[in-house]
Amino acid sequence: MTNANDMNVSTIVIVGGGVIGLSSAYHLARRGVPRVVLLEKDTVGAGASSRAGGIITAQLWSKTGIEARKLSLRLFQEISEELRPYGYRFQAVGCLNLFSPADWCEREKLLPLYRECGLPYETLAAAEIRQRWPLLAPADDIIGLFDPLGGYSEPDDYIPALAQHCRALGVDIREGVTVTDFVVERGRVMGIRADGEFLAADQVICCAHSWTNRLLAAVGLQLPMKSFVHQRYLTAPLAKAPALPAVNANPAGVYLRPAKGDRLLVGGETANRLEQENPAYGFGMDDLRAPAGFSARLRGKAQALLPALAQAPFQVERVGLIAFSMDGEPILGAVSGVSGLLLGTAFHSGGFAYNPVAGKLLADLATEGETTLDITAFSPDRFKPAEASVYRKSRLRQNQAFSRRH
Numbered sequence: 001m002t003n004a005n006d007m008n009v010s011t012i013v014i015v016g017g018g019v020i021g022l023s024s025a026y027h028l029a030r031r032g033v034p035r036v037v038l039l040e041k042d043t044v045g046a047g048a049s050s051r052a053g054g055i056i057t058a059q060l061w062s063k064t065g066i067e068a069r070k071l072s073l074r075l076f077q078e079i080s081e082e083l084r085p086y087g088y089r090f091q092a093v094g095c096l097n098l099f100s101p102a103d104w105c106e107r108e109k110l111l112p113l114y115r116e117c118g119l120p121y122e123t124l125a126a127a128e129i130r131q132r133w134p135l136l137a138p139a140d141d142i143i144g145l146f147d148p149l150g151g152y153s154e155p156d157d158y159i160p161a162l163a164q165h166c167r168a169l170g171v172d173i174r175e176g177v178t179v180t181d182f183v184v185e186r187g188r189v190m191g192i193r194a195d196g197e198f199l200a201a202d203q204v205i206c207c208a209h210s211w212t213n214r215l216l217a218a219v220g221l222q223l224p225m226k227s228f229v230h231q232r233y234l235t236a237p238l239a240k241a242p243a244l245p246a247v248n249a250n251p252a253g254v255y256l257r258p259a260k261g262d263r264l265l266v267g268g269e270t271a272n273r274l275e276q277e278n279p280a281y282g283f284g285m286d287d288l289r290a291p292a293g294f295s296a297r298l299r300g301k302a303q304a305l306l307p308a309l310a311q312a313p314f315q316v317e318r319v320g321l322i323a324f325s326m327d328g329e330p331i332l333g334a335v336s337g338v339s340g341l342l343l344g345t346a347f348h349s350g351g352f353a354y355n356p357v358a359g360k361l362l363a364d365l366a367t368e369g370e371t372t373l374d375i376t377a378f379s380p381d382r383f384k385p386a387e388a389s390v391y392r393k394s395r396l397r398q399n400q401a402f403s404r405r406h
C-alpha cells in the first residue's frame with residue numbers, strides 16, 4: 001500500500017458525497033491519509049448517485065475509458081467482498097449492448113480496440129439473444145455485443161455500505177454542509193470555506209457533479225460541461241427473478257436490468273429536453289420531474305424488447321442529472337493554475353460504473369501526484385479555451401450533446 005506521506009499530505013477535503021466523492025474517500029483512507037473530511041451539502045447519495053441505474057460495462061469508446069472501466073470492474077468485485085458485511089454485492093450478470101445495423105457499423109470499428117485492450121466480448125445475432133435469454137425479444141436485425149465482465153450494482157445497497165465503510169476507516173463525513181469557496185493563495189489551494197467557516201486542507205478534491213462550475217467560478221475556472229435530466233423506474237415484483245443481463249437497448253433509447261426483489265429497472269433519456277443550467281446550491285435532484293407521459297412511452301419501448309414487462313407496473317420513479325463534457329469523456333485530474341485542487345466530474349451516464357476507478361485515480365493524484373493509468377484524455381486542461389467558451393455559452397438539448405450510455 002502507498003505511503004500517504006509521499007507528498008506530505010495530512011488533510012484532504014472532498015466536496016460532494018456522491019459515489020465519486022465516497023470512492024475517493026475510501027481509497028484515501030485505505031492508503032493511510034491521516035485526515036479525510038468529506039463535505040456534503042445534503043445527505044450522502046442525495047445527488048445523481050442514488051438515482052443511477054447502476055449498469056456497468058467496459059465497452060466504451062476510448063482506450064482510456066476502456067482501461068479505466070476494466071479497472072473499475074475489477075475493483076467492484078474486490079470491494080464487493082469488503083462491503084459484504086454491510087449487505088452489498090456486485091451482480092456479475094454481464095451487460096448486453098444492442099445496436100441497429102446502422103449503429104453497429106460505428107461500434108464494429110471499436111472491436112480491434114477492445115481486442116487490443118484485452119476486453120472480452122461476444123457478438124450475438126438476434127436469434128442467439130432470444131435463445132440465451134428467452135425473456136428478450138429483439139427484432140431480427142438487432143445485433144448484440146455482450147460484455148461478460150459487466151453487470152450492475154444496486155445504488156441503494158452500495159452507497160450506504162460504502163459510506164459506512166468509509167466512516168469505519170476513519171473518514172469524517174459531514175452532511176448538511178455547503179462548500180461555497182476554494183481558498184487559494186499564490187496559486188495553491190489552502191482549504192475551503194463552508195457555511196462561513198474556513199477548513200484548511202493540503203489537497204481539495206471536488207466531486208460536486210453538476211454543481212462543479214458554480215464552485216469553480218470562485219477561482220475563475222469554468223469547465224465545458226452540460227447537465228441533462230435523466231430518469232429511471234423500478235417495477236413491481238415479477239412472479240420470479242428475471243433471468244437477464246443488464247441491457248443497453250440503444251436503438252430503443254432504453255436500458256434495463258434485473259433489480260433487487262424480483263423487479264426490473266428500466267430507464268431512458270429525454271432526447272429533446274434542454275440542458276439544466278448551472279444549478280444553485282439550494283437545488284436538489286428531488287426538484288426534478290420527468291415530462292408528462294414519459295414513463296408510458298418508455299414502457300412501450302421497453303416492452304417491445306421485454307414482453308414480460310406487461311405484468312409489472314412501474315412503482316418507483318427516480319429523476320436526476322447526468323453531465324457530459326464537450327468531448328464526451330470524463331473530466332478527472334488536476335487543474336493548472338491552482339495546485340492542490342483535483343476535479344472528478346462529467347462522467348456522462350456512467351459515473352456509477354466509473355466510481356471505483358475514479359476514486360482510485362483521484363487518490364493516486366492526491367497522494368502521489370501521478371497515476372499508473374495514462375489519463376491525459378481526461379485532463380481538465382485538455383479543452384481549447386475558445387472552443388470551450390463557445391460550448392459553455394451554447395444551449396443544448398440532450399440529443400445535441402454526446403450520446404453515451406453508461
Ligand SMILES: Cc1cc2nc3c(=O)[nH]c(=O)nc-3n(C[C@H](O)[C@H](O)[C@H](O)COP(=O)(O)OP(=O)(O)OC[C@H]3O[C@@H](n4cnc5c(N)ncnc54)[C@H](O)[C@@H]3O)c2cc1C
Nearest residue numbers: 016018020041047048049053054055179320350351352353
Ligand atoms: C436516472 C439516472 C440513471 C443513471 N444510470 C446510470 C447507470 O446505470 N450507470 C452508471 O454508471 N451511471 C448512471 N447514471 C449516472 C450516475 O448516477 C452519475 O454519473 C454519478 O452518480 C455521478 O456521481 P457524482 O458523485 O459525481 O455525483 P453526485 O451523486 O451528484 O454527487 C455530487 C454531490 O455533491 C454535492 N454537492 C454539490 N455541491 C456541493 C457543495 N457546494 N458543497 C457540498 N456538497 C455539494 C451534491 O449534493 C451531491 O450529493 C445515472 C444517472 C441518472 C440521473
